[in-house]
Amino acid sequence: MRGLFTSACLFLASVPSVFAASSAGCGKANTLTNKQYSMQVNGKNRNYFLNIPDNYNQNTPYRLIFTWHQLGGSAQKIVNGEDPKKGGALPYYGLKAIANNSAIFVVPDGISNGWANSGGEDVTFFDQLVKTVEADLCVNTDLRFSTGFSYGGAMSYALACARPEMLRAVAVISGAQLSGCSGGTKPVAYYGQHGTSDSVLNVSQGRALRDKFVANNGCTKLQSEPAPAGANSVKTQYSGCKEGYPVTWVIHNGDHNPSQTNSGSSTPFAPANSWEFFTQFK
Numbered sequence: 001m002r003g004l005f006t007s008a009c010l011f012l013a014s015v016p017s018v019f020a021a022s023s024a025g026c027g028k029a030n031t032l033t034n035k036q037y038s039m040q041v042n043g044k045n046r047n048y049f050l051n052i053p054d055n056y057n058q059n060t061p062y063r064l065i066f067t068w069h070q071l072g073g074s075a076q077k078i079v080n081g082e083d084p085k086k087g088g089a090l091p092y093y094g095l096k097a098i099a100n101n102s103a104i105f106v107v108p109d110g111i112s113n114g115w116a117n118s119g120g121e122d123v124t125f126f127d128q129l130v131k132t133v134e135a136d137l138c139v140n141t142d143l144r145f146s147t148g149f150s151y152g153g154a155m156s157y158a159l160a161c162a163r164p165e166m167l168r169a170v171a172v173i174s175g176a177q178l179s180g181c182s183g184g185t186k187p188v189a190y191y192g193q194h195g196t197s198d199s200v201l202n203v204s205q206g207r208a209l210r211d212k213f214v215a216n217n218g219c220t221k222l223q224s225e226p227a228p229a230g231a232n233s234v235k236t237q238y239s240g241c242k243e244g245y246p247v248t249w250v251i252h253n254g255d256h257n258p259s260q261t262n263s264g265s266s267t268p269f270a271p272a273n274s275w276e277f278f279t280q281f282k
């Protein structure tokens with residue numbers, strides 16, 4: 001018995017890549033690359049940008065990260081980034097700069113620059129994007145993520161509700177329930193961030209999204225709401241969550257802003273926080 005167990009462990013340890021959840025695109029020469037594409041979704045033309053790592057390797061199962069723009073934004077603005085000092089988001093929500101070529105980014109464009117998700121059409125867009133990208137590129141299908149600010153946060157939340165088995169984790173920056181929540185009964189690792197002075201989507205709306213996954217993930221509710229420490233954000237990691245389904249909540253004293261910084265820092269904290277949250281999963 002013991003011998004069997006030991007040799008099974010050695011076997012697992014020696015060939016880990018065999019067990020990575022690799023997409024159909026692994027091992028194939030890619031045709032998709034860094035540019036804008038379009039596809040038909042329910043008879044509508046939908047656009048998106050794709051960004052793949054430098055020196056993309058067809059045998060490396062990469063993380064797949066969806067980045068959804070805010071209301072009035074666009075995929076192009078997420079690709080280019082906007083001035084964080086004027087409340088803009090960094091390129092790819094700041095994640096590409098940290099990712100060091102370990103992730104493929106999908107940047108979709110919303111209908112009328114938003115994510116109303118009428119009849120679930122934006123969730124269907126996500127489904128088709130996953131299929132199209134993974135048929136051509138090498139993705140670790142256990143490591144799909146979604147993030148966005150404001151309406152883009154709402155869209156990430158809608159996906160956590162509707163596609164829990166497809167997403168390893170989401171990061172919702174200053175979100176609210178604007179894109180629906182079909183399903184919403186299963187756990188998904190959840191990072192939420194919101195400002196107490198948010199004048200567009202109030203903090204109660206952000207807390208309500210968080211609390212859905214505090215409940216679904218089986219985490220222990222807090223005795224009281226965490227408050228910002230003056231001009232510094234406060235990060236709370238919930239305890240008691242089901243294994244693999246953590247919830248992290250960051251509260252700050254700012255307004256509706258994806259690029260909030262801590263006192264004395266000029267670096268927005270959302271990118272490093274969400275990257276750390278996503279990469280706890282291997």
Ligand SMILES: *[C@@H]1O[C@H](CO)[C@@H](O)[C@H](O)[C@H]1NC(C)=O
Nearest residue numbers: 053055097098099100101102
């Ligand atoms: C980036 O990735 C390369 C290749 O895996 C590695 O050699 C390098 O140390 C990484 N750089 C950083 C800053 O993590």
Ligand SMILES: *[C@@H]1O[C@H](CO)[C@@H](O)[C@H](O)[C@H]1NC(C)=O
Nearest residue numbers: 176200201202203204205206
């Ligand atoms: C927050 O906004 C929602 C939606 O507009 C509203 O129903 C709710 O009363 C607001 N809550 C607070 C505490 O302002």
